[in-house]
Amino acid sequence: MSLQALRRGSGPQFSAWRHLVGKQLPARASLLGSLVPASGWAPDFLTPGPDHASPTTGAFDAIRATPRRRLAADLRRLSSHHRLPAWTQLLADGDRETLDAVADTLAAYYDAAVTPFVDRVRAVLDADRACRVHTMARLGVGAVLAGLHPQMRWQEPVLELPGPPGQGQINFHLEGRGLLLSAHIFCGSRPRALLNDVGTPVLVYAPAWNPHGSNLVAEPPDTRPRTSTALATLLGRTRAAVLEALASPAGHTTKQLAQSLGISPASASEHVTALRAAGLVTSLRQANTVRHTITALGAGLISTATGTTAPATPSARWPDRLP
Incomplete structure (x- = not known):
């Protein structure tokens, strides 16, 4: 998601971040650019589920262990929307060296684009969560769901999400699995639902931003x-x-x-x-x-x-x- 935010150039809160990260991209960043379009769907194997959601919980190890069948299916779906370079065929065939190169490049990108800004990210997410907790206590889960995006509609037991342009209605059934709400700093304006292919359905949404600090990159300390x-x-x-x-x-x-x-x-x-x-x-x-x-x-x-x-x-x- 951060790669897409870097490429699409939207959002004033990311302007300083894009400037800094753009000068520190890893040498093989083009590998990631081939796999992650500026908008729309990106291969699911690049975003492990809740059990491996960060480097500290084995995200890159999970990517390296992606089965060949999953790689082939994801790249086949991606090729239906974007023309892929020849090297991605090796990836689709499950070539471990190619997959390791992708994971290593993603890890290097993470160190440049995410790690230096973790404290700022946490501050935004903490503040957003506090507001959602307050809304839940006062008004209930329906108000929390309806407040995640202006185009979201909660008509119990149905939650309507804004879909991609040109796509019709898609129905998902939670079947008693619950729903994990996950604020994501790089989500973009439209919420993203990961519902059918995961054990715990996840709804990713953009957090509200602090009105007193609207940039991902904190302002330099005031020495006055x-x-x-x-x-x-x-x-x-x-x-x-x-x-x-x-x-x-x-x-x-x-x-x-x-x-x-x-x-x-x-x-x-x-x-x-x-x-x-x-x-x-x-x-x-x-x-x-x-x-x-x-x-x-x-x-x-x-x-x-x-x-x-x-x-x-x-x-x-x-x-x-x-x-």
Whole structure:
């Protein structure tokens, strides 16, 4: 998905990321370009399921172990939409050396395009998850599903998804398997459903973005005196209480935070702004409400100050959806 985001050039939040990654592509990146079109379907063997969703859970090993039958089927489907270079026939035949070359190149690409930005990705996903948890608690699963995309419609027990242009309606039956919702930073505007060929059906959607930080690449640190002042005042009693209050998995709105701590909304907003400037808090707009949640850095600060285990951030319980 990140390869498609890199190629299609859409989304201002990816502009700085594309500029940086474009200068660090691995030498054999053309292998990936042949397999991953700028839009539309990409071979499923490149995206292992939930059990192997990240490098730490064996994603690249799973790709290297792809059966020949799966390779042939995926490449046959891809060739019906795009003309493939001659070397992909070796891949379709199950040639291990060719498959290893693809996996090695994908791993090198991951190191350039994803690894340096993991903290930023986690902050976006954590904030999005906090909002979905809050919506689930208040309004139920139907509101969560309907809020994932403007064109999604929930008519229990049917969920209607926006499909690719020119394709008619396709029906999927979950048959009691449930549905895993997975926010993905590179999903693009249209949700993607992985339903029929996996044990756990997955709905991948684009997370909402933090209105105070709209780029995947974080802005360089502000070295002006006001930043140092913000960091120096973090040890104040009220600001520490604000940080601890925001360690709640669902986070708080400014109004909720003020009521919880017995301070004015203006004071709560001021403290949140300072904490956000220091990278300890993130904020996410949902409709007319802005919800604030703690970042991994903020959780670590609490842990260091209190000598306790850091509060679990949402990303600790969600499998990575990369590459």
